[in-house]
Amino acid sequence: MATHSIVLGNPVPKSPASSVHPRVGEQWLGYFAPKTKPMHLKLSSGHRARAALGADPKAVEIPRQWYNLIADLQVKPPPPLHPKTLKPVKPEDLAPLFPDELIKQEMSNDKFIDIPDEVLDVYRLWRPTPLIRAKRLEKLLDTPARIYYKYEGVSPAGSHKPNTAVPQVWYNAQQGIKNVVTETGAGQWGSSLAFACSLFGLGCEVWQVRASYDQKPYRRLMMQTWGAKVHPSPSSLTEAGRKILNMDPSSPGSLGIAISEAVEVAAMNADTKYCLGSVLNHVLLHQTVIGEECLKQMEAIGETPDVIIGCTGGGSNFAGLSFPFIREKLNGKINPIIRAVEPTACPSLTKGVYAYDYGDTAGMTPLMKMHTLGHDFIPDPIHAGGLRYHGMAPLISHVYELGFMEALSIPQTECFQGAIQFARSEGLIPAPEPTHAIAATIREALCCRETGESKVILTAMCGHGHFDLPAYEKYLQGNMVDLSFSEEKKQASLANIPHVPA
Numbered sequence: 001m002a003t004h005s006i007v008l009g010n011p012v013p014k015s016p017a018s019s020v021h022p023r024v025g026e027q028w029l030g031y032f033a034p035k036t037k038p039m040h041l042k043l044s045s046g047h048r049a050r051a052a053l054g055a056d057p058k059a060v061e062i063p064r065q066w067y068n069l070i071a072d073l074q075v076k077p078p079p080p081l082h083p084k085t086l087k088p089v090k091p092e093d094l095a096p097l098f099p100d101e102l103i104k105q106e107m108s109n110d111k112f113i114d115i116p117d118e119v120l121d122v123y124r125l126w127r128p129t130p131l132i133r134a135k136r137l138e139k140l141l142d143t144p145a146r147i148y149y150k151y152e153g154v155s156p157a158g159s160h161k162p163n164t165a166v167p168q169v170w171y172n173a174q175q176g177i178k179n180v181v182t183e184t185g186a187g188q189w190g191s192s193l194a195f196a197c198s199l200f201g202l203g204c205e206v207w208q209v210r211a212s213y214d215q216k217p218y219r220r221l222m223m224q225t226w227g228a229k230v231h232p233s234p235s236s237l238t239e240a241g242r243k244i245l246n247m248d249p250s251s252p253g254s255l256g257i258a259i260s261e262a263v264e265v266a267a268m269n270a271d272t273k274y275c276l277g278s279v280l281n282h283v284l285l286h287q288t289v290i291g292e293e294c295l296k297q298m299e300a301i302g303e304t305p306d307v308i309i310g311c312t313g314g315g316s317n318f319a320g321l322s323f324p325f326i327r328e329k330l331n332g333k334i335n336p337i338i339r340a341v342e343p344t345a346c347p348s349l350t351k352g353v354y355a356y357d358y359g360d361t362a363g364m365t366p367l368m369k370m371h372t373l374g375h376d377f378i379p380d381p382i383h384a385g386g387l388r389y390h391g392m393a394p395l396i397s398h399v400y401e402l403g404f405m406e407a408l409s410i411p412q413t414e415c416f417q418g419a420i421q422f423a424r425s426e427g428l429i430p431a432p433e434p435t436h437a438i439a440a441t442i443r444e445a446l447c448c449r450e451t452g453e454s455k456v457i458l459t460a461m462c463g464h465g466h467f468d469l470p471a472y473e474k475y476l477q478g479n480m481v482d483l484s485f486s487e488e489k490k491q492a493s494l495a496n497i498p499h500v501p502a
């Protein structure tokens with residue numbers, strides 16, 4: 001019987017091509033079959049083939065709980081500190097910005113947290129997301145490795161971000177909040193939040209960094225289509241924005257300025273709260289729906305990952321995929337290497353310091369202990385979308401310090417070279433962020449070719465790149481270059497991180 005590279009996911013609708021005429025599949029497989037002896041006979045067994053067609057009754061269900069890794073850590077992560085008192089932040093300090101339930105989750109030590117039914121109902125629009133065997137990429141690389149990717153680009157916004165946007169908006173709605181505000185750079189997070197607000201009837205206002213507001217109109221139009229109000233940042237609507245505009249009327253803006261504007265609006269309006277798309281514990285928590293689902297999918301096909309690879313900006317998609325596997329690793333059930341990949345131009349894990357720093361450029365947020373390049377570090381204008389953040393999620397930073405994972409950085413031309421190989425073998429065009437994970441996956445697969453090991457590599461394909469084609473244009477025209485990381489620039493910004501007595 002034929003195999004199909006979509007291993008598990010939303011059941012494929014019964015169509016002649018997918019389920020009735022196996023011959024179609026056979027021809028397809030024949031076309032791509034390796035010249036050498038097939039190495040993965042188990043994949044074409046009847047059981048697996050049924051799973052492959054999505055008709056298997058064992059097709060996994062959407063997880064009903066999120067997983068909180070903190071519960072399983074013997075050494076707990078250091079708490080966030082109030083920027084004025086340097087005392088651990090109390091729930092009431094966060095109340096102007098977040099609804100109570102999310103503050104509870106942010107500070108929770110519970111191992112599992114139930115996903116509300118209404119949230120599950122929305123997840124069903126695109127979950128479970130497919131786990132796909134990259135057979136054609138394997139063939140292209142001539143590797144004995146088996147490569148799987150968990151694809152989150154099937155969500156309405158095209159990335160993993162709706163996994164947290166939906167519960168964040170739902171908890172706000174439960175508390176009677178009428179509006180949420182946020183910042184966005186390239187627009188992935190803003191569009192995810194706009195989508196979630198459209199479902200639950202909340203107003204949504206997004207401060208989008210001026211440069212991307214002007215240059216990348218399509219994410220803005222997605223937000224507007226879902227009913228959000230989008231302001232270029234800096235704007236004249238806030239004190240923070242006016243201050244910047246007074247100094248520089250043509251300021252291109254920055255994520256830090258946009259955060260300051262959104263936070264200011266949330267703090268001043270009782271019916272308005274603020275939402276963040278990465279970094280915080282509750283965001284990482286919501287994203288574990290990816291890894292819980294993937295654990296079950298791997299189990300259903302009888303595979304165990306040897307290496308798990310994901311890109312890290314603030315760390316949410318990486319944590320989402322890897323934390324449930326880290327739990328199994330701590331339980332002694334599996335022993336995969338967990339590997340984070342970041343851009344060489346913004347290497348917070350591999351070149352940053354582990355210290356208390358602000359989450360935003362303006363220095364308005366609580367101090368978080370994390371791997372940071374300094375809150376006023378501004379990376380080169382590389383095409384890495386959400387990976388251009390100066391810090392790493394405190395929880396990932398802590399896990400990294402504990403030695404449960406490793407990290408490396410990859411320059412952008414290698415990432416796009418990998419993305420092109422991926423697009424031309426697997427078909428999907430990755431967002432700029434997961435090109436880092438793909439490039440690292442290709443490195444590992446090529447190592448396997450050298451050593452002859454048939455490792456199982458699992459990678460996070462966290463979004464598609466349909467709105468990021470200008471980056472591809474630049475690469476395809478041969479105009480993309482690797483800039484060397486400036487140690488001086490890093491030292492200068494590290495000199496400005498706050499001094500916190502131990």
Ligand SMILES: *Cc1c(COP(=O)(O)O)cnc(C)c1O
Pocket residue numbers: 159160161188189277278279311312313314315316317318385386387431433434462463464
């Ligand atoms: C926002 C974004 C990222 C970076 O954020 P993380 O929290 O590190 O996941 C990565 N990939 C995509 C597709 C994104 O939209």
